[in-house]
Amino acid sequence: xxxxxxxxxxxxxxxxxxxxxxxxxxxxxxxxxxxxxxxxxxxxxxxxxxxxxxxxxxxxxxxxxxxxxxxxxxxxxxxxxxxxx
Numbered sequence: 723x724x725x726x727x728x729x730x731x732x733x734x735x736x737x738x739x740x741x742x743x744x745x746x747x748x749x750x751x752x753x754x755x756x757x758x759x760x761x762x763x764x765x766x767x768x769x770x771x772x773x774x775x776x777x778x779x780x781x782x783x784x785x786x787x788x789x790x791x792x793x794x795x796x797x798x799x800x801x802x803x804x805x806x807x
Contacts, residue, residue, distance in 0.1 A: 723796070727789050731778050734788045741795045745777035746770060755780045755799070762796060 728734060738744065738757060746758035746769035755777055758769050772780075781788075781799075790797040 723791055724793070725789055725791050725796075727787050727800075729787055729802075731774075731781075734778075734781075735774055737788075737790060737792070737797075743795075743797075745772040745774050747772050747777075747780070752776060753780050753783065755784070755786075757797065757799070760797075 742759050744758040746756045748754035748756065749768055749770050752770075752772060755772070756767060756769055758771065760767075785802045786799050787802045788797065789800050
């Protein structure tokens with residue numbers, strides 16, 4: 723599986739929208755961002771819809787990166803601070 727990493731807000735938004743995903747957060751916790759519509763979640767999550775501006779503000783505040791496979795709908799949100807061993 724080939725994966726890519728991006729910090730580009732435009733790339734993230736376009737990829738998510740093209741794959742049927744939407745910006746979300748844990749209920750009542752707008753800083754706990756998620757991507758809604760994720761078929762890879764182990765259990766269905768109860769999520770609240772966010773607008774993209776608020777989602778990206780939390781994305782930057784939490785110092786995250788978006789890791790994804792462009793050939794299927796797999797993705798992950800990861801810390802930018804993780805260093806390989």
